Amino acid sequence: MKFSDLFREHGTVEHYTKGQHIFKQGDKNENLYFIQSGFLKAYYLSSEGKEQVKSFISPNSVMASLLSCYANGVCSFSLASLEPATVIKLPFSYLLQQSQQDLALANQLQNLLLELAMKKEKREYEFLCLPAEQRYLQLQNDTPELFTKATQNDIAHYLGITNVALSRIKKRVNVNNSQL
Amino acid sequence: MKFSDLFREHGTVEHYTKGQHIFKQGDKNENLYFIQSGFLKAYYLSSEGKEQVKSFISPNSVMASLLSCYANGVCSFSLASLEPATVIKLPFSYLLQQSQQDLALANQLQNLLLELAMKKEKREYEFLCLPAEQRYLQLQNDTPELFTKATQNDIAHYLGITNVALSRIKKRVNVNNSQL
DNA sequence: CTCCATCATTAACCTGGGTTAACAAAACAA
DNA sequence: TTGTTTTGTTAACCCAGGTTAATGATGGAG
Numbered sequence: 001m002k003f004s005d006l007f008r009e010h011g012t013v014e015h016y017t018k019g020q021h022i023f024k025q026g027d028k029n030e031n032l033y034f035i036q037s038g039f040l041k042a043y044y045l046s047s048e049g050k051e052q053v054k055s056f057i058s059p060n061s062v063m064a065s066l067l068s069c070y071a072n073g074v075c076s077f078s079l080a081s082l083e084p085a086t087v088i089k090l091p092f093s094y095l096l097q098q099s100q101q102d103l104a105l106a107n108q109l110q111n112l113l114l115e116l117a118m119k120k121e122k123r124e125y126e127f128l129c130l131p132a133e134q135r136y137l138q139l140q141n142d143t144p145e146l147f148t149k150a151t152q153n154d155i156a157h158y159l160g161i162t163n164v165a166l167s168r169i170k171k172r173v174n175v176n177n178s179q180l
Numbered sequence: 181m182k183f184s185d186l187f188r189e190h191g192t193v194e195h196y197t198k199g200q201h202i203f204k205q206g207d208k209n210e211n212l213y214f215i216q217s218g219f220l221k222a223y224y225l226s227s228e229g230k231e232q233v234k235s236f237i238s239p240n241s242v243m244a245s246l247l248s249c250y251a252n253g254v255c256s257f258s259l260a261s262l263e264p265a266t267v268i269k270l271p272f273s274y275l276l277q278q279s280q281q282d283l284a285l286a287n288q289l290q291n292l293l294l295e296l297a298m299k300k301e302k303r304e305y306e307f308l309c310l311p312a313e314q315r316y317l318q319l320q321n322d323t324p325e326l327f328t329k330a331t332q333n334d335i336a337h338y339l340g341i342t343n344v345a346l347s348r349i350k351k352r353v354n355v356n357n358s359q360l
Numbered sequence: 361c362t363c364c365a366t367c368a369t370t371a372a373c374c375t376g377g378g379t380t381a382a383c384a385a386a387a388c389a390a
Numbered sequence: 391t392t393g394t395t396t397t398g399t400t401a402a403c404c405c406a407g408g409t410t411a412a413t414g415a416t417g418g419a420g
Contacts, residue, residue, distance in 0.1 A: 052308045066298050106286035113293035118246050120300035127307035128232045160308050165407050345377050
């Protein structure tokens with residue numbers, strides 16, 4: 001059994017409009033989502049109403065709240081659509097249950113988790129070791145297409161700064177570049 | 181087959197003295213380490229010689245460089261012993277290979293990776309959403325024993341700040357507490 | 361085209377944390 | 391005990407980024 005088969009045979013297709021939520025912080029949502037098309041934003045909302053962006057999600061990747069799926073908690077973040085999106089929903093427990101009987105599936109899930117862990121380690125490294133300006137440059141380098149899809153406000157909050165600070169950084173960077 | 185059996189039957193026991201390195205940034209090291217006793221520090225070293233602490237590792241947990249083990253790269257951080265330590269070393273490839281034939285083992289590895297992913301997500305959240313002072317308070321709350329084992333310098337660099345800043349935070353926190 | 365909303369830029373002011381350096385306090389070895 | 395090294399505190403100064411708010415720019419909706 002393959003991952004994609006599982007989604008095809010046991011998943012539910014869902015459509016979301018721009019701005020619509022797939023789940024919200026505090027919800028119980030135990031599904032894994034495969035993104036077929038669209039562009040999503042996962043974000044935290046503080047009690048003072050400030051938003052910080054956990055990640056952007058592109059087509060052909062999967063997304064879920066591990067806390068809700070696996071650790072018996074509620075979603076610690078919200079997942080919203082930034083453009084019309086089509087996703088396939090699959091109960092995480094069903095995947096886990098199948099992977100306990102299917103070696104190929106278990107190994108595929110393993111790979112997915114290893115990739116996830118490495119991605120998160122990279123982000124940890126960037127927050128720990130790089131100043132905001134370098135995080136910005138690295139993001140430009142790694143995912144330039146992001147800058148055409150997300151607003152500067154969302155990108156700033158992904159970098160852990162405000163839109164005002166990002167505007168300043170862009171200015172600094174441009175001045176330096178034109179001075180070369 | 182269980183995880184612990186694999187380490188017992190196919191692992192190599194190693195002893196490290198205080199200050200000794202298990203591997204260094206830039207090394208190729210494709211092993212998974214199970215910590216039996218001791219206390220380790222994983223850290224990044226910048227080109228200017230500044231250190232940032234990725235994590236502290238306690239007994240009964242496992243540690244590895246995923247980049248080196250799984251992504252065919254070199255270690256992006258160093259792993260050193262903060263006190264005399266005993267670890268069991270196991271080639272990661274051997275674990276992967278075994279897990280491709282052993283469903284129970286694959287599922288155990290899955291759980292380990294899910295726990296890791298959640299831990300990293302928590303740290304991502306803290307860097308993204310909490311100021312240094314709150315990260316400090318949360319750390320005190322989550323792992324108070326850390327403050328008896330690690331120096332303030334290492335703790336500061338784990339929090340992403342300098343020892344000077346941590347000293348100031350401690351002072352602020354104490355003043356506020358005694359004012360209650 | 362005009363109105364309104366969203367998004368980006370800029371300025372003024374403030375604050376937390378970095379840097380450097382001096383000093384104090386432990387920890388340890390000789 | 392005494393000298394040496396490591397660790398923690400404090401002060402002075404600087405700067406990146408936060409906050410607030412005003413101003414521009416862009417972009418549908420009607």
